[in-house]
Amino acid sequence: MPTIKILRSGQLTLPAKFRKVLDLKEGDFLDVELGKDKIILKPVTVIEKNKIREMAGKRFFKLVEENWRRNKNLDQKKVEAIVDEAVDEVRGEKMAKAKVK
Numbered sequence: 001m002p003t004i005k006i007l008r009s010g011q012l013t014l015p016a017k018f019r020k021v022l023d024l025k026e027g028d029f030l031d032v033e034l035g036k037d038k039i040i041l042k043p044v045t046v047i048e049k050n051k052i053r054e055m056a057g058k059r060f061f062k063l064v065e066e067n068w069r070r071n072k073n074l075d076q077k078k079v080e081a082i083v084d085e086a087v088d089e090v091r092g093e094k095m096a097k098a099k100v101k
Helices: 016-021 049-070 076-100
Strands: 029-035 038-044
Touching: none
Parallel strands: none
Antiparallel strands: 029 038
């Protein structure tokens, strides 16, 4: 097992073969755990909030488009009623989750 040295400010350099095997790049994140007489580093995936919003937005508009195509012959009032019902259902789920926390 390679030996590494702690540099100023507690910085460590992981050996290249470890980084390659775990596909770690500059800027990646690691979780750190303290075990009995050992330090455990585990790679983690971090998704930026703006990426999540972007993915959610794309999915939302795709679903809206699919629904319009599927229901294009429905009466507009009926569509609005279905949407209102779905929104109320989601709001109810959020309220229930908020009460649990």
